[in-house]
Amino acid sequence: MGEQRPDTVAVVLATPGSAWLANADTTLIDRLTEQLAALPVGDLYVLSGEQGLAEELRQVAKVARASSTPVAVFSGEVVAHTEALAALLEHPSRSAGALIGTGLASMLCTPVRAEHGRVAAAGNSFHQVDSANASFRGVLQVGADQLKALAVVAEELADLAQAGKLGAADEREAADLLLAGLVRSGMPVRAARLGALHCDRAPDQAAADISLLRLAEVDEDRARLDAAIKQDDGFFATYCVSSWSRHLVKIADRLGLTPNAVTGISVGLAAIAAIWFSAGDRQSQLAGSAALYLSFVLDCVDGQLARYTRRFSPLGAWLDATFDRVKEYLVYVGLALGYAAGASMTGTGPGGIWALAVGAMMLQAVRHMIDFSYAGAVTDAAKVGVSWARPHRSLALATDSARNTAAVQRENAIVQLAGKLEGDSVTRWLKKIIVLPIGERMALIAITAGLFNARVTFLALLGWGAVAALYTLTGRIARSLS
Template identity: 55%
Template sequence: MPDSSTIRESTATSVVLLATTPAGRLSCGDGTLLDRLGDQLATLPVREVQLLTPGGGLGADLRGVAKLARTATGAVAVIPGDLVAHREALAVLLEHPAHDTGALVSHDATAGPLRPPVRVEGGRVVTAGSSFHIVPEANATFRGVLQAGERDLAALADVAEELAELADTGKLGPVTPVEAVDLLLVGLVRTGVAVRAAAIGPLHADRVAGQNAADAAVAALAGVDEARVRLDTSVKEDDGFFATYFVSTWSRYLIKPAVKLKVTPNTVTGVSFGLALLAAVWFSAGTQSGRLAGALLLYLSFALDCLDGQLARYTRTFSSLGAWADGMSDRFKELIVYIGLAFGSADPAIWHLAAAAMIVLVVRHAIQYSYAGAAADAARVGAAWARPPRSLQESADTRSATGVLKLAQRLERQAVVRWLKKIVVLPIGERTALIAVTAAVWDARATFLALLCWGGVAAVYQLAGRMARSAR
């Protein structure tokens, strides 16, 4: 069995540090901004740091990135030497165990010369800009750190070479060498590569152009408690209403004790499953007190279901296997709770209602996950076989949505509407609350009827949304 250092190196990211930006040589403490970045990278899971030195302008810089991407055997991150950032901000991308393709972004949409606008939807960067590429309805800004996962290295190299050719022939307008990483992000997004938006939250990651700006950026770092931010960001920012306000408000305080006790996320998932099984046993008793006890246990089971994800994000130990096990656990928990409620009811038609509620649940998940899988497959096929769907020479991104999607985008800016959209699809938090409340206050028949009504509305809503997006 390989030792931990071997495993760490095999999954680590290689970094291309762009020393081609003049501001990288600005003073910072006892060294320069480049020195500061090097010290930070030494504390992160980075296999190697390759310094790209100035020598031939933007085209040469991009070809240098392409050359390194062609020979790399793992994820490659491109970082400009003029970046001033919290170590934790870099870790959001570089310590992610998936080592996938992603870009460091801030939801502060105030764009500037060294913070180009982007549009983020569903945790992905769907449109990216530069001084040449325009982003309509931008809702975030790119903060200079771009990582290409191993499977996207060929796409990164192709994009870098194409951009280098366009830059050398003057077809990209008045772009400057400091925009190399911005252009690479534009190219990856426009060629169909899925780029995860790694949000920095209240952390700082700013590119600077002068000594005063560098000094101000370094001073601003001290105003943020990185440890507190790491704890806060372990709680999902885009979670459902019930999970956000009735679980995460207190479950976050269990994260650090769990870490000290060396409790793993998978252990928490197992305990959550056990509590759901006990809830089903109490529901099967068929008494009011049994349903009340079952509702409480079901709520605690869901709270631990939230905690396992929070713990995984805090420790950055999540994995595809863990995510799959968590999802399967959720489905089985609902199934055994339905069975427990049906066993505890004297209504002869209850099994028909339970089966119908389960069918509606399966249909909802099929609508949701089959669409996501098809979209991911289409993106992979497009990146591997097709030419870029949009030319990198276009100065403006003119993609338009259908009337339904335009209306949805406008409404999404309102907080109340955003929460209503989350609630109407009946996510697992709302389903848990619906089951617990209706079972404790009424009976199993009321629970299944409520699930059928709300689940039916959710299925129709999701189907309409998927059809509208597919028609775009």
Template identity: 60%
Template sequence: MTDSMTRASATTAVVLLATTPACRLTCAGGTLLDRITDQLTLLPVRDVQVVTSGGGAGADLRGVAKIARAATGTLVVLPGDLVAHTEALAQLLEHPARGSAALVSLDAGGGPLCPPVRVEGGRVVAAGSSFHTVPDANATFRGVLQAGEADLASLADVAEELAELADTGRLGAVTAVEAVDLLLVGLVRAGARIRATQLGPLHADRVTGQATADGAIGRLAEVDEEQVRLDAAIKDRDGFFATFCVSSWSRHLVRPAARLKLTPNAVTGISVGLAVLAAIWFSAGNRGAQVAGAVLLYLSFVCDCLDGQLARYTRMFSSFGAWMDGMADRLKEYVVYVGLAIGFAAGMPWSGGGPDGIWHLAVAAMILQVVRHALDFSYGGSRADARRVGELWSKPVRSLLESTDEVSHDAPRRGVLKLSLALEHESVTRWLKRMIVLPIGERMALIAVTAAVFNARVTFMALLGWGGLAVVYQLAGRIARTAR
């Protein structure tokens, strides 16, 4: 049976499985079920439907199937015996991608309440239960499963199929405790793309008795959720300059910006304003102005990093904001090119400048950047289109009655993957790979340093040389991936 609690102005519906005795274990303020219900009120949840015990795993799965058939938008399934940080739930429920996802911990040791899974490329590619085994497992599922709107029909189908298999005993001695684990198995084997939302230092544990519940709740207090949230807002795979020369201290601006109620779009606007001021100073053409322009350009890039960090910290995501951020990056860079060219063309004595050829270099640098961005966007778009077409034509459905969940990979792919992972573990190689493509942080640093120390001609020549190398490297990589 089910009962529902309606919430206004939210985007996600939740199915709360209150089907195990552990849901009624006590904690401060009531039961574990009360605790998780209270946590959901703090999150963007439109509706919570509580499924109570009514006949074992089969009945519970059919209840989920019925709700999924009628659902619109995103649907989250989680057990009522879960003891978790609110921030752990928020990392999944408030993620801007509303697709299917599962909460996982990157440890290989599984158990009855944390079944093994295998994560590759940020996705769950194999999942287990008491019946289904996962060779080479490298993570565990922590009981929270989100189905995107595109996968609701698949969720309903696999729930009904699993219910039939459970009722007839063909899945062994599965119980209602495993309902959400079985749903993850079913979705993965139906070919759904399940994003792996990693717990990191946070906790999310299912419990069976009062002692384990008390211990799990006690462990929650050992973690500073606010600090984890801030750490998660800082990119861990950014460029060298952004990581060590900006994010190392801009992280301290995130909370003050949030307290001032600055929006990410407002910070983006400040970044654009600083870049325009930098261009104006560059256009003056004298040494002091070049140095001032370089400082303003650096501060503009700091704000460029800060707007993303603030968006991730406050979870104020929007398609318009993402578009605005990308367009602002291009605008800032090209305005600075113009300012540098004007200043050099003025022919100040110290620079040895003049109009001859500088505009050709500026236009060439601009065209090179346009080509690079076109390559990035066209390649990403073509990969996304190919993936969508492939999924529509042929989903890799695997039988739920196969006890071992194997995912086939061709040998060359495994070799390339192993080599890539080995290079990522080498610190020097990892940073060289990120720097060689001349990301925006390195470009801003290159412009600022060469403009302040040398002149615009040196700046444009450096951009063309490093940018040309980056294009060759990116093209070679894309061609190799496409051929593979």
């Protein structure tokens, strides 16, 4: 079951004019509040903006200081799919994020630059952005542990607005100013991309009518299912699993299966694969390979189902990560038993098979230690380092250059080369393959065990795994030093 999380506090900036445009027999602001009622939103504040930009920003700061749950800010003229809003509000991280889309859908959608899944720079009529590659769609969320920073930024912007230091920025740009301020303060803001869904900001009635028509052109459920499939997965998972696993997601949803139940079935299939491998004959090896492939398919489906149904929980994430290792090591044991079947067991087993199995386990444990310890260090640095590791950029400066010269100079050759390789699709896939992610490991085990034997499997895992560990360790050190 999913975790019961506290509701988000929503602040709607109902600026005079566009927020009150007609939508059938109601208005855009009414439509938006009805959508929020269907989402995990608790308190709802509608700010009229009649008292000016500075006062509106101060009211946002007041809400942020009083709240203990995430705060979401909406421009009142937003016309969006409910699924688009839910993708931001119901994201499991519950951290800072902003809805962005490609191009400038309307004159109210201000430019941003998104890099590596985050908003690197955000603009408005006052703050300019170089090399913009997307646009902000007027919906922003800030996590519970980031509310103090939101309040500080909102108050600073309010002071600048009152002093007339934000140029011609007006009430309709409050959300844009807040996003720019948060990014400049060093807060990591997730770039929540729309995909096939729509979210626009209507400056006038004609634009509102067009935006509403565009919403009807999209199958929201299909778009939700597409969004549940990871776009940055490994090569094997992308082309040999995710290309068809969406059908299993729909079946699992209809059957009422939870993501944790799918994880359990995946573990069961891995155990069956280990049993087949332990038999040692060719037919059993092939059957074990097929069971292992299906186990990995369901390992992908549990996450896809969680994203599709938005049933996230810390327990589910922990079970998924833990049982990935359990399944893999069960298979190692089954393979070693099968290879040794029928032979007298002395020392490390026939051909040193048990030594190879233990070596493969140890290497995989070291690789995961490298990955998780680095990820933990980055998370810790993000929590404590914003105030000193990344200097605050003044909100009174209008230009936000695309490349800071000092930052580029700090990047070493390895990091620069990695960035260049990321721009080419072939080298990007090669980078994903060389690190031997779980999909490639499962494929390697299934193919070598099915066509050859466990000895070949373990030697392949040790050889490729050593290269992957060296590649990953070099990259982690280089990025830490840049």
